[in-house]
Every structure is written in C-alpha cells, then in structure tokens.
Amino acid sequence: MADIKDILNDDHEELNEDDLMQFLQTPQDMDFAFSNDAQEGLQSFKSNDKMQQYVLQLNQQLQQQLHQRKQHKEKRKIRNISGPLMAMVVILILCTLAYVIIHLYFRNK
Template sequence: MADLGNILANDDQLNEDQLRRYLAGNADASDIHAVEKQMADDDFMNDAVEGLQDFSSNARLEDYVSQLNKKLHQQLEVPKERKKKRAIKNLTWVVVAAIIILLLCIIGAWIIRIQRERESQKKNIITTAFVMQHKSIHG
C-alpha cells in the first residue's frame, strides 16, 4: 500500500511502462503479447485497456490519472481522520484506572470472604457452647 500511484504492482501482471507503450503503439512483440495475454486472462484488465484506448491524447490520460490519484488520497484520508478521532487520547490513564478498579474488586471480595469466615467461626463457637451447656444441664 506504500506506492498508491502504481496499481499494477503485482509481478505477474503488466507494469505501467508496458501498458503505456502498448497504448502508444510503441510496444515490441513481447510487450504486445504480454498485454494481450493479460487482457485475455483478466476481464478487469481487458476493460481497463479498452477504456484507456478511448483517450484521445496522452496529456488527457495523465490528467485523468492525476485526478483519480487525488480522489483516492482524499478518500483514504477520511478513514484516517475518523480513526484518529475515535482513538482514546490518554490510553495509559485508562489502563491505570482499569487496574485500580480490578484491584479494588479483588480486595473487596477478599474482605467479604474474611467477614464470612469470621461469622462462620462465631456461629461454630456459639453452637459448640450451646451444645456444651446443654450437655452439662442434661447430662
């Protein structure tokens, strides 16, 4: 995606120079064969070459390509700006806050567990004392 100006960057496809020579009528036999083979294999390439052949002059074609590139860059900038707006500004503070909340939850759960254990021990002591008292009275 680094070279947005060269949409024909695949090694197995045509390069821009081959296509320009073909359109200008200056291509050698191997370039003509490569372009026509690619056109036969790929409908998109066939449509693209036919569309490019309709341009009357090279200057008009260059103007159209520059307009397309400009629009492409504008369309690619819109998602970048949206992404920047959605980004959390101070992510470190969010992480710190989340860690503090987690720690507070863990400490709270630990304190509740200790309180329940103490209540359970108190009940056991009371129950044991009651049983001992009951045995001493009846026994």
C-alpha cells in the first residue's frame, strides 16, 4: 500500500493484514513522537527551579485568559438583554402615548 491514509478509500477491493496492522500502529507512533518531543523540551531546562517558574507563569497566563473570556461572555450576555429590553420600553411608551392621545381626542369631541 503506497499511502496509509488511503486505507479508507473504496478503491481497494481487499486489504491485507499487514496494511491494517500498519494503519493501527500509526497513531501509536504519533503519540510516541509527541512524548519524545515533550521529553526533549523538558530536558532543555537547566534547573528544576526554572521549570517550576515557567509552569507558574503558564498557569497565571491561563488563568488570566480564562478570566478575560469569562468577562467577555458576561458582557455579551448583558448586551444581548439590553437591546430587546430597550425595544420593549420604547413600544410601551409609544402605546401609552397613543392611548392618551386617542383618549383626549374622543373626550374633546
């Protein structure tokens, strides 16, 4: 099989077991490569203190980003409510004003 990604195509009438095994082992190879990269990155730190500082910095940045997203969502909720609320208030004022004008018009006739 030329390309592992072609395993799901309908062009192949029959797949042999070797191709299937190679396809099944590929995600494990990707996970293994990811863990190797992670180990290399961790080994690049000279001391454990620098790594701890970096972890604390990342955690602080993550907390700040989450807090900002939460605030943004809250602002958006309030803004979404204020539009329809203002429209309702304007409609009620217009209805009340129309009632008063019609009532005064028929009263003076």
